Amino acid sequence: MSHSVPTVAPGSVGVVETRYLDLPEPIPLDCGRELYPVRVAYETYGTLSPLRDNVILVCHALSGDAHAAGIAKTPPEAGTRDGFGAEERDGARNKGLGWWDGMIGPGKAFDTDRYFVVCTNLLGGCRGTTGPSSINPETGEPYGPDFPVITVADMVRTQRAFLRALGIERLAAVAGGSLGGMQALEWAVSYPDEVDSIVVIASTHALHPQGVAWNAIAREAIMRDPAWQGGRYYGTGRAPDAGMGVARMVGHITYLSAVALEGKFGRRLQFSDDIRYTITEPEFQVENYLRHQAGSFVKRFDANTYLYLSRALTYFDLARQHGGGSLERALEPVRARTLLIAFSSDWLYPPSASEEIERALRALGKPVELHVIDAPYGHDCFLLEEARQTPIIQRFLAEAGAD
Amino acid sequence: MSHSVPTVAPGSVGVVETRYLDLPEPIPLDCGRELYPVRVAYETYGTLSPLRDNVILVCHALSGDAHAAGIAKTPPEAGTRDGFGAEERDGARNKGLGWWDGMIGPGKAFDTDRYFVVCTNLLGGCRGTTGPSSINPETGEPYGPDFPVITVADMVRTQRAFLRALGIERLAAVAGGSLGGMQALEWAVSYPDEVDSIVVIASTHALHPQGVAWNAIAREAIMRDPAWQGGRYYGTGRAPDAGMGVARMVGHITYLSAVALEGKFGRRLQFSDDIRYTITEPEFQVENYLRHQAGSFVKRFDANTYLYLSRALTYFDLARQHGGGSLERALEPVRARTLLIAFSSDWLYPPSASEEIERALRALGKPVELHVIDAPYGHDCFLLEEARQTPIIQRFLAEAGAD
Known part of the structure; x- marks a missing residue:
C-alpha cells in the first residue's frame, strides 16, 4: 500500500487504523470480580495464514497502545504523541508512527511478510480498550475507582478471549518489552499449549x-x-x-x-x-x-x-503467583521456547532478572536463550536498540519455525 | 556530665541545646542581593582551645540541622525526629540524638576531648537559621518566595561570618557529607588560608x-x-x-x-x-x-x-564557578589537606565524583587521600557506616595535627 502514501518508508506496514472488538463473554478477574462489557482496541499487520499458525501477539508497556507499527490513519493531535510508548523515541515524535515501528514490518524483526502481528491495547488502558475511564454500565458514568483492580494475568486473559473471538487459538510467539514481557511470560505459564515461543525483552519475573x-x-x-x-x-x-x-x-x-x-x-x-x-x-x-x-x-x-x-x-510475581514462591516451580508448565533480551544499563529491569529466568528454565531443561546487549540507554533500550535486537529475534523466530 | 543524665551513653557529648547568634553585618550573596538580618542556629561540642586552633566545623546535608551530636535538651515531639538528617538513621529515631552523634563525641571520629566541634543550621534552613520561613523585615511577613536564591558559597560565607563573630578565624577542619561535603570543598577553595583540612564524605564537585x-x-x-x-x-x-x-x-x-x-x-x-x-x-x-x-x-x-x-x-559546580570549566583550575587555590570518603553503593554521589577530585588535587601536587568504602547502603552510608569511617578520619586528623 506504500505507493499511495508517499511518506511511508520502505519496511513500513503503511497506514493503519486502530479497530475495536467487543468481547462476547465477561472476563473473570483475579480479584474475584467479572468485567463486562469489555471492548478491545487492536491493530494487525500482515496476513493471517489459512492455518492461522503465523500469529505473533505483541504486548505493550505501561503507557503504550494498540498502535505498534505503521502510520496512524488518523494523525495524532500535534504534541500528543510526544514521548509516547512507555519511553521516549525521539525519531517517531509526532509522526503518528507506532511505538515499535522499527521492529514490526516487512523484513523487520517481526516480519509482516511472514507473520500476522497483532497488538491490543491492554485491559485497563485508556486508548480504546475498556479501562477506568470507560463507562460503567451499572452507573452510566466512567468507572473511575470502581474499576476492578487488575493483574497481568487479567490482561492476558483478555488478550486470549480477544484472539479466540478472531478465531485464533494458537500463537507462534508472544513478544513484549517491560510490562509487555511480563505478559509474554504469563502467557507461557498460564497457556503453555497455546504458545510456541515467547520473546521477553527488558523485563522480569517480578519487579x-x-x-x-x-x-x-x-x-x-x-x-x-x-x-x-x-x-x-x-x-x-x-x-x-x-x-x-x-x-x-x-x-x-x-x-x-x-x-x-x-x-x-x-x-x-x-x-x-x-x-x-x-x-x-x-x-x-x-x-x-x-x-x-x-x-x-x-x-x-x-x-x-x-x-x-x-x-x-x-x-506481577511469577514465583509467588504460580510457584508457591519458587520461580522454577512457576515455570514448570512452560512449553514455549524462550528468548530473553536484557540491556546492560537497564537498572529498572536489570539483566539479573532475565538471568534468573534463564537459570530456572535451564534447570528445568527447557529451551531458553538470553542475550544481554551492552548499550547505554537504560530501560529505553528496548525501544531504541532495534538494530541489535532484530537479528537475534529473526534467528530465534526462524529456528522456531524450523521445529 | 554523663553521671547526671543516666540516658547519656559513653562517648556522648551529653545534653545539648541549640543556640542562636545574630550576625552583625549583612551577608552578600552570589545573586547580587544582601541579606540582613541573619540569625544562625548552632551547637558546639568540646572546648575551644586558648589559641582557638582546634575548631572543626561540621556541615549538614539537605535536611539536617545544627543538632549534630548529643541529646537535645528540648526533646523533639514524638515522631518529629523520625527520618531526620538528610537520610534515615533507625537507631536514633525519636531519641533526640544528633544526626551525626556516632561521629562526634569523646573518642569518636571528631573527638570532642581534643576538638571544639561547631555545627550551624545552614543559611536558608528552617531549624533556627534565617531562611524562607523567617520574617522579612521589609514586610513583617515570612519571606516565602521573596527569599533570595542562595548558593553553597553563600552558606559558607554565612558560616564564616558566624565563626568570626565567635572570634574564630581559622579551622582545623571542615567536614561534611553530601551537601555538607560541598560546603567543605567550597571552604577550601574560597578561603584557602583559613582551613587546614577538609573531610568530604559521599559528596561531589558537581551533582x-x-x-x-x-x-x-x-x-x-x-x-x-x-x-x-x-x-x-x-x-x-x-x-x-x-x-x-x-x-x-x-x-x-x-x-x-x-x-x-x-x-x-x-x-x-x-x-x-x-x-x-x-x-x-x-x-x-x-x-x-x-x-x-x-x-x-x-x-x-x-x-x-x-x-x-x-x-x-x-x-554547586566547582569547575564552573571557580575554574572556568576546569576542576583542576578550580582547585588550584586549595591549601587544605583533603580526605575524601565515598561508598561503593552510593549512586547519587558516586565514588567517581570523589575520584575526579582526587585526580585533580593529585595532578596539582596537593595532599589528598581517597577511601572508597565497600558498603551496601547507598548514600545513606555516610550516616550509617560510622565504625568504618572513624579510624580513617581519626588518623587523617592526627596526621594533620602533626604537620
Missing part, C-alpha cells in the same frame, strides 16, 4: 523492590494531587495533571541510565552560560526536558489507567 | 545530571502542590505536605541502594501472604515505609527550605 518503590511514588504523586478527587475526576473539568506530570518525570529518569543522561544533557544550562537564580524555572536542560515530557504525557494519558497498570506490574 | 533530575522532580512535586501557593503558604493553614511527601519519597529511594532495599524489604507484602487488590493502600512493605517517611518528614521540615537547599546543591 525488584526499588522498582516497586518508584511505581509507588508515581502513584502517590497522582493520588496526592487534589484534582484526582479520589479517582472521580472525569467530567469535573479538572484532572490530576500536576501529579501525573511528576509521575511521568519519575518514569523518565528510571527509563534512562545515568550515563545516558550525562551524554544527553550533562550539566548544560538552559538559557545561558550562567545561572539565573530561580527556584521556579528550569536552569538545567535536563530540568526543562522533564517539564516538557510531563506536559506532553498528560495530554494523552489517563491518570487512573496509569494507577491501574502501575499496580498490575508491581503485583 | 551529575541524574541527581539534578531527582532534585528537580522533588521540587516539582512541591511546587505543583496547590497548597504551596507560590510559596506563600505561611499562615494560610495549608502547606504543601502532599508534594513534600512525594519529594521525600524520591529522596529516600535515591539515598538507598537497590541492594539495600532488597535486603530491607524485598517484595514482602504489608499485611498478609497475598495481595488485597487495592490501588490506594500500601500492599508492599516498601510502599508503607515510603508513606511513613513522607508523613514524618512534613511535620518537621519547611517546604520552601527544601526548595532553596535543593536548588543550591544542584547549582
Whole structure:
C-alpha cells in the first residue's frame, strides 16, 4: 500500500487504523470480580495464514497502545504523541508512527511478510480498550475507582478471549518489552499449549523492590494531587495533571541510565552560560526536558489507567503467583521456547532478572536463550536498540519455525 | 556530665541545646542581593582551645540541622525526629540524638576531648537559621518566595561570618557529607588560608545530571502542590505536605541502594501472604515505609527550605564557578589537606565524583587521600557506616595535627 502514501518508508506496514472488538463473554478477574462489557482496541499487520499458525501477539508497556507499527490513519493531535510508548523515541515524535515501528514490518524483526502481528491495547488502558475511564454500565458514568483492580494475568486473559473471538487459538510467539514481557511470560505459564515461543525483552519475573518503590511514588504523586478527587475526576473539568506530570518525570529518569543522561544533557544550562537564580524555572536542560515530557504525557494519558497498570506490574510475581514462591516451580508448565533480551544499563529491569529466568528454565531443561546487549540507554533500550535486537529475534523466530 | 543524665551513653557529648547568634553585618550573596538580618542556629561540642586552633566545623546535608551530636535538651515531639538528617538513621529515631552523634563525641571520629566541634543550621534552613520561613523585615511577613536564591558559597560565607563573630578565624577542619561535603570543598577553595583540612564524605564537585533530575522532580512535586501557593503558604493553614511527601519519597529511594532495599524489604507484602487488590493502600512493605517517611518528614521540615537547599546543591559546580570549566583550575587555590570518603553503593554521589577530585588535587601536587568504602547502603552510608569511617578520619586528623 506504500505507493499511495508517499511518506511511508520502505519496511513500513503503511497506514493503519486502530479497530475495536467487543468481547462476547465477561472476563473473570483475579480479584474475584467479572468485567463486562469489555471492548478491545487492536491493530494487525500482515496476513493471517489459512492455518492461522503465523500469529505473533505483541504486548505493550505501561503507557503504550494498540498502535505498534505503521502510520496512524488518523494523525495524532500535534504534541500528543510526544514521548509516547512507555519511553521516549525521539525519531517517531509526532509522526503518528507506532511505538515499535522499527521492529514490526516487512523484513523487520517481526516480519509482516511472514507473520500476522497483532497488538491490543491492554485491559485497563485508556486508548480504546475498556479501562477506568470507560463507562460503567451499572452507573452510566466512567468507572473511575470502581474499576476492578487488575493483574497481568487479567490482561492476558483478555488478550486470549480477544484472539479466540478472531478465531485464533494458537500463537507462534508472544513478544513484549517491560510490562509487555511480563505478559509474554504469563502467557507461557498460564497457556503453555497455546504458545510456541515467547520473546521477553527488558523485563522480569517480578519487579525488584526499588522498582516497586518508584511505581509507588508515581502513584502517590497522582493520588496526592487534589484534582484526582479520589479517582472521580472525569467530567469535573479538572484532572490530576500536576501529579501525573511528576509521575511521568519519575518514569523518565528510571527509563534512562545515568550515563545516558550525562551524554544527553550533562550539566548544560538552559538559557545561558550562567545561572539565573530561580527556584521556579528550569536552569538545567535536563530540568526543562522533564517539564516538557510531563506536559506532553498528560495530554494523552489517563491518570487512573496509569494507577491501574502501575499496580498490575508491581503485583506481577511469577514465583509467588504460580510457584508457591519458587520461580522454577512457576515455570514448570512452560512449553514455549524462550528468548530473553536484557540491556546492560537497564537498572529498572536489570539483566539479573532475565538471568534468573534463564537459570530456572535451564534447570528445568527447557529451551531458553538470553542475550544481554551492552548499550547505554537504560530501560529505553528496548525501544531504541532495534538494530541489535532484530537479528537475534529473526534467528530465534526462524529456528522456531524450523521445529 | 554523663553521671547526671543516666540516658547519656559513653562517648556522648551529653545534653545539648541549640543556640542562636545574630550576625552583625549583612551577608552578600552570589545573586547580587544582601541579606540582613541573619540569625544562625548552632551547637558546639568540646572546648575551644586558648589559641582557638582546634575548631572543626561540621556541615549538614539537605535536611539536617545544627543538632549534630548529643541529646537535645528540648526533646523533639514524638515522631518529629523520625527520618531526620538528610537520610534515615533507625537507631536514633525519636531519641533526640544528633544526626551525626556516632561521629562526634569523646573518642569518636571528631573527638570532642581534643576538638571544639561547631555545627550551624545552614543559611536558608528552617531549624533556627534565617531562611524562607523567617520574617522579612521589609514586610513583617515570612519571606516565602521573596527569599533570595542562595548558593553553597553563600552558606559558607554565612558560616564564616558566624565563626568570626565567635572570634574564630581559622579551622582545623571542615567536614561534611553530601551537601555538607560541598560546603567543605567550597571552604577550601574560597578561603584557602583559613582551613587546614577538609573531610568530604559521599559528596561531589558537581551533582551529575541524574541527581539534578531527582532534585528537580522533588521540587516539582512541591511546587505543583496547590497548597504551596507560590510559596506563600505561611499562615494560610495549608502547606504543601502532599508534594513534600512525594519529594521525600524520591529522596529516600535515591539515598538507598537497590541492594539495600532488597535486603530491607524485598517484595514482602504489608499485611498478609497475598495481595488485597487495592490501588490506594500500601500492599508492599516498601510502599508503607515510603508513606511513613513522607508523613514524618512534613511535620518537621519547611517546604520552601527544601526548595532553596535543593536548588543550591544542584547549582554547586566547582569547575564552573571557580575554574572556568576546569576542576583542576578550580582547585588550584586549595591549601587544605583533603580526605575524601565515598561508598561503593552510593549512586547519587558516586565514588567517581570523589575520584575526579582526587585526580585533580593529585595532578596539582596537593595532599589528598581517597577511601572508597565497600558498603551496601547507598548514600545513606555516610550516616550509617560510622565504625568504618572513624579510624580513617581519626588518623587523617592526627596526621594533620602533626604537620
